[in-house]
Amino acid sequence: MQVLAALTDETHTGENRCWPCTLLNLGLVGIIVLLLRARERSLASLLVAVVGVAVIYLRGYLVPYTPAFAPRLVAVSPIPDEWFHRESGHDGPSHSESSNEERGHEESESLADDVELDGETVFRELSAAGIIETEDERLFLAPAVDTAWHERMDELTDLSLDELSATLQASLPQIDHAEPYVDDAEWVVLGSDPGQLLARPVAVAELAAYEVLDERIDDERLKVAGAEAFRMFLDSCPVCDAELVESSTVSCCGGHLGPRQDPDETLVCPTCEQRLYTYDGVN
Ligand SMILES: [Zn+2]
Structure with missing residues (x-):
């Protein structure tokens, strides 16, 4: 046996x-x-x-390596992607989405969902403010900013989901209501009727980034959009510390690791089963 x-x-x-x-x-x-x-x-x-x-x-x-190549086969095959999402039990994020949709919630990718600010502008402004630095065509956060962000994430991770929701509501002027929500994952519901779900690790990362940016820049839209951009610099999950893995939005198996290519590549926490970042057409 x-x-x-x-x-x-x-x-x-x-x-x-x-x-x-x-x-x-x-x-x-x-x-x-x-x-x-x-x-x-x-x-x-x-x-x-x-x-x-x-x-x-x-x-x-x-x-x-079926889980590694099957998603690519699915991506290039004419078979609709949804067939795989519906039947698959192990694509964490979309699995959660389906159960949430039954309750009328929609998943929110970011606090910046309603902010219309293109990525180029965000990077130009954050670079001008000395928040993002470039070296050898690689982007990274200025060391002091990075340290402040991680320290604040650690503090927010220690909060209960209730406390995190309350802090988020208090910190962000455009969020008039936030409350905790738990199904097979942990979320903060933004707004009401029915409200949008923000994954707990995303809420921790963005709220911490927003607060760090709040001390350094004035433009409210840039703070929110910048907070979203910070997530691409994550290499571990802010909540459980697990190393993030690259996955794909077309994923019939959770274990797909591959180069960043179309369709959208994502950074996923394998433990929380939450998506931490989506590279929109970034190659
Ligand atoms: Zn995690």
Whole structure:
């Protein structure tokens, strides 16, 4: 039984099983079995069938790295992306979205959702203010800003979800109401009827960034849009400290790691199952 336990991989089985991956792999096993039978190698075909199905049952897939390449196949295939999102149990963020939509909530990507300020302007202004620095064509936060931001994130992480909501409402003039909300993840609801959901790690990161910017610049819109931009500098989750992984908005399997390419690439906290940043068409 120890062998079975060692073979079992819960990341892609049970509730997390990805049916498109499972079917794709079963189909491949079927083709190999048929090819072997056509060559009258019935023992080998039986072996492949038994072992193949068993491995797919235990691990979720047989072909190595299916979770890595399946999302790309999905991305280039004419099959609608939604098929995979609806059936998949292990794309955290969209899984949460579907249950939230039933309650009438919409997920908000950022506090800056309503701020119309293009990325170029934000970076130009933040650079002019000495908040973002460039070296060798790489952007990073000025060290003092980065330190202040991380210290404030640590403080906000220690707050309860109630306290975080109250702090957010008190700090941001344009938020007239914020309250905690918990389903399979933790959220702050912004506004009411029905309100928009902001993931807890995003709320921590943006509120901390907003407060840091508040001490350095005057333009309210730039503070909010700038706070959103700060999230691209995250390398670990502000709430649970887990290292963020790159994923894709077209993701039938959570484990996709790949170069930043179309469709939108995202930074995801694997533990909180929340999306921390979306690179909109940034290559
Ligand atoms: Zn996390």
